[in-house]
Amino acid sequence: xxxxxxxxxxxxxxxxxxxxxxxxxxxxxxxxxxxxxxxxxxxxxxxxxxxxxxxxxxxxxxxxxxxxxxxxxxxxxxxxxxxxxxxxxxxxxxxxxxxxxxxxxxxxxxxxxxxxxxxx
Numbered sequence: 001x002x003x004x005x006x007x008x009x010x011x012x013x014x015x016x017x018x019x020x021x022x023x024x025x026x027x028x029x030x031x032x033x034x035x036x037x038x039x040x041x042x043x044x045x046x047x048x049x050x051x052x053x054x055x056x057x058x059x060x061x062x063x064x065x066x067x068x069x070x071x072x073x074x075x076x077x078x079x080x081x082x083x084x085x086x087x088x089x090x091x092x093x094x095x096x097x098x099x100x101x102x103x104x105x106x107x108x109x110x111x112x113x114x115x116x117x118x119x120x
Contacts, residue, residue, distance in 0.1 A: 002026060006020065006021065006094070006112060007020070009093060009116045010116070011118075012116075019082070020093055021078075022036075022079075028097060031101070034095070035095075036048040036050075036080045036096070038093045043091075046060065050069070051070070066082065067081065067083070069081075085118045086118060092113040095111035
């Protein structure tokens with residue numbers, strides 16, 4: 001199975017930036033939709049950003065213009081660049097992969113999560 005390993009979380013001040021990384025155990029980008037989700041304490045896990053097999057992207061309204069998802073096929077890694085961070089961005093961020101083996105056959109995989117804390 002594919003393993004997802006996240007890193008890059010930490011403590012930053014409001015207005016600061018972080019780059020999260022999600023390394024995959026093998027190359028899956030050509031057949032996968034990848035994404036970042038986040039879950040704040042006491043809240044549901046919400047979609048932050050996705051990148052499709054065709055490299056299309058989509059973002060939650062709350063992060064548009066501040067966050068950017070990208071991928072590096074050579075490194076088997078996706079990234080979430082987070083700028084202009086706000087306290088409400090504080091959450092555990094999870095990497096997600098939907099790996100397609102056909103139009104209606106797929107596997108879902110989650111990373112372990114990395115904590116982002118935005119506080120002064």
